Amino acid sequence: MAIFADENTKVIVQGLTGSQGKFYGLRNKAYGTQVVAGTNPKKAGTDVEGIPIFASVGDAVQATGANTSFIIVPASVASDAILEAAEGGVPFIVCVTEHIPMHDQARVYNILKRNFPNTRLLGPNCAGILSPGKCNIGFNPAEVSLVGNVGIVSRSGTLAYQSTYELTQKGIGQSTIVGIGGDPVPGTSFIDCLAAFEADPDTHGVIMIGEIGGTAEEEAADYIKTHMTKPVVAYIAGVTAPPGRKMGHAGAITSGNKGTAAGKMKALSEAGALVAQNPTQLGDLMEQALANVK
Amino acid sequence: MDLFEYQGKQYFARYDIPVPTGDTATTVDQAVALADKIGYPVVIKAQVQVGGRGKAGGIKLASNAEEARFHATNILGMDIKGHIVRLVWIESASDIEEEYYVSFTLDRSKKQFLGMLSAEGGVEIETVAETNPDAIAFLDINPVDGLTAEAARAWVERANLNPIAVDQTVALVQKLYNAFNAGDADLVEVNPLILSKDGRVYALDAKVSLDDSAAARHPEWEAFRSVSVEAGDEREILAREKGLQYIGLSGSVGIIANGAGLAMSTLDTVQQVGGSAANFLDIGGGANAEVVTNALTVINTDENVKAILINIFGGITRGDEVARGIVQAVQNVNLRAPLIIRIDGTNAVEGRAILKQHESDRVINEETMLSAARRAVAIAEGK
Numbered sequence: 001m002a003i004f005a006d007e008n009t010k011v012i013v014q015g016l017t018g019s020q021g022k023f024y025g026l027r028n029k030a031y032g033t034q035v036v037a038g039t040n041p042k043k044a045g046t047d048v049e050g051i052p053i054f055a056s057v058g059d060a061v062q063a064t065g066a067n068t069s070f071i072i073v074p075a076s077v078a079s080d081a082i083l084e085a086a087e088g089g090v091p092f093i094v095c096v097t098e099h100i101p102m103h104d105q106a107r108v109y110n111i112l113k114r115n116f117p118n119t120r121l122l123g124p125n126c127a128g129i130l131s132p133g134k135c136n137i138g139f140n141p142a143e144v145s146l147v148g149n150v151g152i153v154s155r156s157g158t159l160a161y162q163s164t165y166e167l168t169q170k171g172i173g174q175s176t177i178v179g180i181g182g183d184p185v186p187g188t189s190f191i192d193c194l195a196a197f198e199a200d201p202d203t204h205g206v207i208m209i210g211e212i213g214g215t216a217e218e219e220a221a222d223y224i225k226t227h228m229t230k231p232v233v234a235y236i237a238g239v240t241a242p243p244g245r246k247m248g249h250a251g252a253i254t255s256g257n258k259g260t261a262a263g264k265m266k267a268l269s270e271a272g273a274l275v276a277q278n279p280t281q282l283g284d285l286m287e288q289a290l291a292n293v294k
Numbered sequence: 295m296d297l298f299e300y301q302g303k304q305y306f307a308r309y310d311i312p313v314p315t316g317d318t319a320t321t322v323d324q325a326v327a328l329a330d331k332i333g334y335p336v337v338i339k340a341q342v343q344v345g346g347r348g349k350a351g352g353i354k355l356a357s358n359a360e361e362a363r364f365h366a367t368n369i370l371g372m373d374i375k376g377h378i379v380r381l382v383w384i385e386s387a388s389d390i391e392e393e394y395y396v397s398f399t400l401d402r403s404k405k406q407f408l409g410m411l412s413a414e415g416g417v418e419i420e421t422v423a424e425t426n427p428d429a430i431a432f433l434d435i436n437p438v439d440g441l442t443a444e445a446a447r448a449w450v451e452r453a454n455l456n457p458i459a460v461d462q463t464v465a466l467v468q469k470l471y472n473a474f475n476a477g478d479a480d481l482v483e484v485n486p487l488i489l490s491k492d493g494r495v496y497a498l499d500a501k502v503s504l505d506d507s508a509a510a511r512h513p514e515w516e517a518f519r520s521v522s523v524e525a526g527d528e529r530e531i532l533a534r535e536k537g538l539q540y541i542g543l544s545g546s547v548g549i550i551a552n553g554a555g556l557a558m559s560t561l562d563t564v565q566q567v568g569g570s571a572a573n574f575l576d577i578g579g580g581a582n583a584e585v586v587t588n589a590l591t592v593i594n595t596d597e598n599v600k601a602i603l604i605n606i607f608g609g610i611t612r613g614d615e616v617a618r619g620i621v622q623a624v625q626n627v628n629l630r631a632p633l634i635i636r637i638d639g640t641n642a643v644e645g646r647a648i649l650k651q652h653e654s655d656r657v658i659n660e661e662t663m664l665s666a667a668r669r670a671v672a673i674a675e676g677k
Contacts, residue, residue: 113405158551278559
């Protein structure tokens with residue numbers, strides 16, 4: 001098994017006719033992902049290397065039975081694209097688009113919550129999701145992954161790739177690698193992923209990679225303490241980040257003593273997670289944790 | 295983008311929020327002429343983006359031209375926690391009856407907006423939250439519904455303001471919410487919001503942080519930006535011109551990494567092994583020769599830099615492509631410090647092989663992030 005995306009996932013790419021969308025859509029398809037449709041109201045009836053283009057997500061769902069949408073469109077139209085996907089009836093939406101204004105993110109999140117409570121949004125500004133051997137949606141470099149039993153959830157894309165690589169080098173495979181994104185209003189939280197990994201029989205341990213800003217890691221720590229039986233190895237980036245500056249990600253900003261790396265590491269450690277001091281340690285600690293489980 | 299107080303007041307005025315009459319001056323003569331025009335008494339306020347201006351002597355009351363000249367002379371050029379005052383805001387002095395606090399921001403935990411209103415303004419709201427949390431009226435706002443007139447009134451009535459301030463405050467908070475929401479701000483904060491002796495409610499201070507992701511739909515922000523940049527770090531100005539995600543710091547190890555998370559992690563690792571970073575720089579996914587050249591050009595302007603650490607994880611960007619980019623960039627830029635390069639991930643072996651051909655005491659290959667950080671710190675510290 002895997003979480004959120006597996007061999008039964010059928011993907012529509014909103015933005016398949018754009019250069020980025022085509023590149024990543026085809027790359028995901030080449031990995032074995034069922035990329036069944038693209039959308040573009042002006043290009044309905046055409047195709048991108050054999051993948052049919054429909055006018056809307058609704059049309060694409062009807063024709064192909066797709067159950068997931070991968071949104072890779074410019075920020076100016078991304079909010080509408082998310083709502084179109086939800087209205088079109090897909091239960092899982094992955095949005096990699098960066099720079100969606102905060103007020104739009106907050107509005108879209110709350111519209112989904114109110115009107116489409118069974119729709120899961122992953123992102124925005126995330127690397128996507130990879131279930132090795134089954135499905136890859138987004139930017140994850142599948143080359144460095146290995147089929148296996150460790151779940152990874154990360155705000156940062158590159159740190160997820162890095163930790164995947166650390167595990168793979170040790171011969172430890174991954175069940176699913178989820179990028180929840182670096183923006184202030186993520187559709188899917190650490191807790192959503194931790195709960196799904198806890199329930200997934202094929203996941204034996206979880207790597208959680210956070211960064212400065214917000215309180216999502218502290219909330220995850222509470223969840224780990226009360227709900228997680230599987231080992232969690234955590235890492236937080238941004239120990240040395242200057243206060244009040246956005247460190248590349250819109251959500252990676254501390255204010256006063258809130259959202260600091262030190263506070264997050266302390267909360268996770270007290271909750272029973274093993275906290276790595278650098279990405280290389282993630283692999284070592286997970287190796288130890290899995291050995292203890294056995 | 296964080297606005298200066300005077301920009302915040304201009305921003306508020308745009309959304310019809312009452313603020314004191316005032317203007318800016320950059321020289322003492324300008325300041326005195328402006329004070330004369332506004333009419334005494336005036337308040338002269340240092341424009342720096344750091345707290346504690348008043349305590350540092352950066353906010354002064356002047357009752358006549360002589361005092362205005364004296365204070366403007368002291369404040370212009372003043373160093374407040376490392377921020378040099380280049381501009382003062384001068385406004386007519388207010389007769390304050392009471393000081394309140396109001397703000398709107400995103401509650402990241404609830405994923406809704408949060409309004410905070412308090413009859414105890416003029417002090418840090420964090421202090422009020424700790425010592426007397428009941429003095430703050432909190433309001434959760436669903437972004438889909440916005441702030442309705444009814445909700446605004448009920449909220450203001452909960453805050454125990456002076457009864458004569460209530461109606462004006464109800465109107466003001468709705469305008470402030472509009473400035474927050476339609477204005478695309480991450481934060482709007484008024485501290486203090488005042489009730490004057492003559493019974494008017496208006497914003498005596500303005501703290502506004504705008505969401506850079508919304509800049510495309512706010513061409514009017516350009517005026518704010520040019521001033522913010524002029525007053526900023528020269529390295530950051532150059533980086534912005536080159537389209538780089540760069541933050542200047544004060545250490546000796548220049549940093550280039552791909553991805554915001556990996557870049558932050560690189561800074562942390564450098565510190566862990568006893569060094570300090572000169573900057574944060576995320577060159578993103580496509581680390582081609584042009585981007586690497588731009589990044590090295592910016593870092594090269596930093597006199598503190600004694601070693602440059604390039605930390606790349608090849609994901610979709612292949613390690614060999616990055617290596618070629620670095621080799622080309624090194625030929626383009628006359629570097630002030632040696633490069634320590636760590637390439638890992640996809641095609642890392644090929645990438646390292648390419649760098650190997652150009653290896654010298656100025657171009658050094660390391661296999662792991664940790665070993666590269668150690669090497670860079672050792673070089674920077676002269677060990």
